[in-house]
Amino acid sequence: MAASATPLPTLTTKELTSDQEVRWCPGCGDYSILAQMRKALTTVGVPREKLAFVSGIGCSSRFPYYMNTYGFHTIHGRAPTFATGLRLANPDLQVWVVTGDGDGLSIGGNHLIHALRRNVDIKVLLFNNEIYGLTKGQYSPASRVGTSSKTSPGGSFETPVRPLSLALAAEATFVARTIDVDVQHMVATFQKAAAHKGSAFVEIYQNCKIFNDGVFEYATDKSVKAENVLYLEHGKPMLFGKDRSKGIRMSGLKPEVVTVGKDCGLDDILTHDEAAEDPTLAYLLSRFAHDETPNVANPFPEPVGVYRSVRKPTYEEQLEARITEAAAKKGKGKIEDLFKAEDVWTVAE
Ligand SMILES: Cc1ncc(C[n+]2csc(CCOP(=O)(O)OP(=O)(O)O)c2C)c(N)n1
Numbered sequence: 031m032a033a034s035a036t037p038l039p040t041l042t043t044k045e046l047t048s049d050q051e052v053r054w055c056p057g058c059g060d061y062s063i064l065a066q067m068r069k070a071l072t073t074v075g076v077p078r079e080k081l082a083f084v085s086g087i088g089c090s091s092r093f094p095y096y097m098n099t100y101g102f103h104t105i106h107g108r109a110p111t112f113a114t115g116l117r118l119a120n121p122d123l124q125v126w127v128v129t130g131d132g133d134g135l136s137i138g139g140n141h142l143i144h145a146l147r148r149n150v151d152i153k154v155l156l157f158n159n160e161i162y163g164l165t166k167g168q169y170s171p172a173s174r175v176g177t178s179s180k181t182s183p184g185g186s187f188e189t190p191v192r193p194l195s196l197a198l199a200a201e202a203t204f205v206a207r208t209i210d211v212d213v214q215h216m217v218a219t220f221q222k223a224a225a226h227k228g229s230a231f232v233e234i235y236q237n238c239k240i241f242n243d244g245v246f247e248y249a250t251d252k253s254v255k256a257e258n259v260l261y262l263e264h265g266k267p268m269l270f271g272k273d274r275s276k277g278i279r280m281s282g283l284k285p286e287v288v289t290v291g292k293d294c295g296l297d298d299i300l301t302h303d304e305a306a307e308d309p310t311l312a313y314l315l316s317r318f319a320h321d322e323t324p325n326v327a328n329p330f331p332e333p334v335g336v337y338r339s340v341r342k343p344t345y346e347e348q349l350e351a352r353i354t355e356a357a358a359k360k361g362k363g364k365i366e367d368l369f370k371a372e373d374v375w376t377v378a379e
């Protein structure tokens with residue numbers, strides 16, 4: 031960096047804290063996410079007036095009130111759409127979307143897919159508690175099969191949406207997962223999402239203490255976590271387990287869990303490449319789901335970390351280029367001229 035470069039602005043967590051009373055249930059995972067977001071933003075170098083949080087409807091959607099930045103509590107499922115408009119109108123802003131699994135994957139599913147596929151430069155945080163919290167515990171599109179809730183008293187039987195598979199299928203250019211109690215990992219993941227140019231999608235496993243308590247215990251309980259979670263690190267072999275002796279190997283088109291030194295050598299273990307242009311392998315990782323069936327021989331761990339991070343032209347960059355191209359061809363236009371252009375007719379009375 032040149033010696034004369036302007037230093038990046040720094041913020042304190044206090045400066046990022048609003049005067050609003052936080053109204054989540056005691057023990058809710060949302061508190062930790064809020065605290066880690068404030069921490070992450072202290073170092074990303076964006077001043078408060080250039081930060082905006084946009085949410086839809088749900089418990090998680092109260093988030094913008096608690097950040098001392100710009101904030102918009104919009105309508106159910108439409109935060110990605112609102113955020114797209116905000117970015118296009120003011121490309122100087124860093125725009126974060128906060129959504130829940132119900133808000134983002136049910137009523138807002140379509141909006142989420144299209145914001146991601148367009149590669150709008152927004153950062154989407156999906157707080158996944160696998161339940162509708164605000165409406166008091168109905169099952170959501172992310173609830174696993176058998177979830178007993180007020181709207182599925184006999185246990186849900188629908189195939190759940192896997193948020194990361196959906197984001198990858200929509201061609202999101204940054205896709206990651208983190209966990210509410212994994213505080214350092216969460217801060218680092220938010221900072222990586224902030225640094226990404228293009229649409230970033232981060233799924234956060236969030237505990238809803240009241241309506242779905244402990245649903246991610248396999249990934250948070252210290253006594254079993256190492257066996258159930260695979261921390262993805264770019265350029266490193268996919269190893270996990272207490273002594274990191276287990277790993278992921280490909281057998282043809284199928285992944286398998288193997289023990290290094292017993293079933294194979296370290297060279298046989300897949301190396302994680304978050305920058306791979308092709309999202310196929312990332313998609314395959316997004317299919318690993320914790321298996322609660324007793325005595326499964328080699329259960330797959332759930333990968334946490336950055337699945338994919340690639341640079342592609344953003345929607346804003348492409349739009350800007352299109353405007354410049356049109357202006358070069360046709361000159362700078364006027365909105366009235368557009369209104370009065372072709373295909374204008376008067377309806378006879
Ligand atoms: C148009 C519309 N339909 C339904 C609702 C009811 N509603 C409010 S929040 C919500 C879902 C909340 O669940 P989730 O997004 O998982 O967020 P959480 O509360 O768990 O953070 C629903 C269905 C609404 N507010 N508006």
Ligand code: SF4
Nearest residue numbers: 055058089163238239
């Ligand atoms: S209902 Fe669940 S998600 Fe909502 S505030 Fe309470 S614990 Fe959190």
